[in-house]
Amino acid sequence: MHRLSRDDARRIAVRAQLLDADRPADVVEVAEQLGAIKIDPTAVISPSEHTICWSRIGWAYEPGQLSKAVETDRQLFEYDGQFRPTSLLPFLWPLMRTRTLRAATREYLEANARFRADILARLTSEGELLAADIPDTSQVQAKNEGGWYGSNQVPRMLELMMYLGEVAVSRRVGRQRVWDLAERVYPTGLPEMSPEDAETALAARRLQAxxxxxxxxxxxGVGVAGEEARVEGSTWVWRVDPEAIAALEDDPGGRAAVLNPYDRMLFDRPRLAELFDFEFVLEQFKPKSQRVYGYFAHPILVGDRFIGLLDAALDKRKENLVVGAVHELVPFDDEEREMVHAEIRDLAEWIGVPVRGLD
Structure with a gap:
């Protein structure tokens, strides 16, 4: 069993997420390490997939690099609202093909068997298509739980077929997904693997990230991957990546990072609280009167501590990055303030606009 100080545990977490001073070279390296890059249309500053890459790579990142890696080089693929490295496909494929669905979803698919076959036939004969180009021939409509779907059943059926490995997102036109048969998007000759072995391999990759x-x-979702660890001041039983333990001796140091609210570093809220003493609440879905830090506040990491939140947005004409507030969770010292302000200015310059409202 490993016994770690809280400082070392945080350093491991930060470095695993590529948020230390040693920046990755490109988007493929980012995706390989993180396992997934979240896609979200909310672009208060910049869409999540681009901010996530910029937060790691910095100035060398351009949005076109991501689309090239997905659409041309096929080193990444889109699945379930995230860009993932193609190296994960051998592990995801067995799970797609054996996915256990809820009873209501199974009934929906059974009732719409002809609709599902229509989509496969159209893609087979016509090639890749936007959802808008596929007729809705459904026999039964699904309940619109949560209000995420309209009456058109095509987007819902395509997503279910994607989960089952029948269709895949080939590319995007703007924010719209272009669909094709999975066999024409994914590489052929994937190795045979049992669902149990696939899940074990994925748990190890999640722990790596x-x-x-x-x-x-x-x-x-790490299960019992890696090795057991105890962290100073925590009663939890932890799993740690042994390669991350070995890398502690080679410490490149920390830096400032402004993180999109959908960043993978922020997903595990209990871990954030336990290791970083950071209680992050996305206020996007709160009434304005109940917001404390802003509609889409970006957490600010300096070294291995979350010290603030950036409330900023592009103006309506997308000509300026307007800073509403830099909330200090702990008082910034002069060096921290300089680092944070420099990172915000770099963010604005990367987008290509001046920053306004930053003292």
Missing amino acids: LGIARQKSSWS
């Missing part, structure tokens, strides 16, 4: 996570946590 996190560095350290609570054992058997539903938030992290």
Whole structure:
């Protein structure tokens, strides 16, 4: 069993997420390490997939690099709202093909068997298509739980077929997904693997991305991958990536990072609280009167501590990055303030606009 100080545990977590001073070279390296890059249309500053890459790579990142890696080089692929490295496909494929669905979803698919076959036939004969180009021939409509779907059943059916490995997102036109048969998007000759072995391999990759996570946590999905660890001041049983332990001796140091609210570093909220003493609440879905830090506040990491939140947005004409507030969770010292302000200015310059409202 490993016994870690809280400082070392945080350093492992930060480095695993590529948020230390040693920046990665390109988007493929980012995706390989993180395992997934979240896609979200909310672009208060910049879409999540681009901010996530910029937060790691910095000035060398351009949005076109991501689309090239997905659409031309096929080193990444889109699945379930995230860009993932193609190296994960051998592990995801067996799970797609054997996915257990809820009873209501199974009934929906059975009732719409002809609709599902229509989509496959159209893609087979016509090639890749936007959802808008596929007729809705559904026999039964699904309940619109949560209000995420309209009456058109095509987007819902395509997503279910994607989960089952029948269709895939080939590319995007703007924010719209272009669909094709999975066999024409994914590489052929994937190795045979049982679902159990695939899940074990995925648990190890999840731990690689996190560095350290609570054992058997539903938030992290690491199961019992890696090695057991105890962290100073925590009663949890942790799992730690042994390669991350070995890398502690080679410490490149920390830096400032402004993180998109959908950043993978922030997903495991209990871990954030336990290791970083950081209670992050996304206020996007709160009434304005109940917001404390802003509609889409970006957490600010300096070294291995979350010290603030940036409330900023592009103006309506997208000509300026307007800073509403830099909330200090702990008082910034002069060096921290300089680092944070420099990172915000770099963010604005990367987008290509001046920053306004930053003291």
